[in-house]
Amino acid sequence: MALSAMEIYKLLPQTNCGDCGHPTCLAFAMQLANKQVSLDDCPHVSEEAKNELASASAPPIQLSKVGAGEQELELGKETVMYRHEETFHNQPGLGALVSDDLSDDELAEKFAEFKQFSFERIGEIIEFELVGVRNDSGDPDRFAEVVGLLLDNTDQIPALVSDDPEAIEKAFAENSALADKRPLIYAATADNCEELAAIAADKDAALVVEGNDLDELAELTPAVKEAGVENIFLNSGAEGPLENLQDVTQIRRQALNKSFRPLGYPTATLVEGDDPHELLLDASTFTCKYNDIILIEDAKAWQALPLTVLRQNIYTDPRVPPTVEAKAFEVGDEVGEDAPVLLTTNFALTYFTVASEVETSRVPSYILTVDTEGQSVLTAYSSENLNAEIAAKALKESGLEDKLAHKEVILPGYIAVMSGSLEVESGWDVVVGPREASGIPAFLRDYTPGEGQ
């Protein structure tokens, strides 16, 4: 049962020393009650109080891990129902699912395709992190063989989708590399819970626990935990997206609002069916709420693109605008002393839009990003985070003067009004560029630095 801020406060030293980064013990207690700080932040709390506060300090949704080394994913530990209340912390792991009924040639083709589910967006590489094999053949030997092919041909985290303990055991026995990868075993049910929990505990694998409903699920998870499985994921056995949505919402409510420990774990689901468009819609719903691992049957690259973009948008902290470093970026090959200089802000979306248009123009250029705390050009100008003085300072600190044979900068058309004052402040010539980034390629093709426009 969660403790109130006052109950927590009574157990703290009440010295208001400030060592936890909060001015008073009460302020710290309020943060702890909201699960926004860790009890470890107070170095003075007694062992006795620590034990009493354990339930208040433990995250309501456990952090579970899958994968190892560079591939390791941390999932769960979410603290809010709605993103606007704070932020969602650990974005779901996305993966593709294949059948062990496919031929080796078909599998090789699919594994090669899955490797390509990776691209860059606003400076971040986004990709599918898992590949699952489903034991449709019912044959443990074939399952183990396909898991071996998966390990040989992909770098992603393996997911073993079978309710047959013999097949799972065989996959580990025949593939010694598997245990080092902390794979996902999908799924322990009331029928096989004991055997699969024993394998997962022994191999330090992550385990999905599946119930026929939430009541059964809540009965199974304590037993799995008791068996020594550290990394647990939940599946309610829901059929279809509506039921899934209802169940994962209920799981999160119970964990966050009622501190109900048996459901305080991240979730996992399979997205299965024949219609790839329907699969994409379902996977999108599951990405929005509240599934932490999503394995999509026979996933295609065209499904990966919108899904990973959706995921990136939802799991970006709404309180912190995405930014790039404030500096002079070189865009294009051999950016020389005659290269144009385009000034913009360090809002990531603005920078990457401008950079993409400069690349399209094929004119090697500098893009000077001014630190506006992630505000776009017009917002920054309106809020005085971008003015002639700040832009002049950025020009000076960029070191561009030493690299260029000219002193001319292109200002975004929307803030043309600033051009005169920037010339005075910086000593640079200022040329007014296009208002929209889409006008940059045509602008640059007709532009010679030092000659104005």
Ligand code: SF4
């Ligand atoms: S460090 Fe501990 S004792 Fe000091 S103010 Fe914070 S909660 Fe209170």
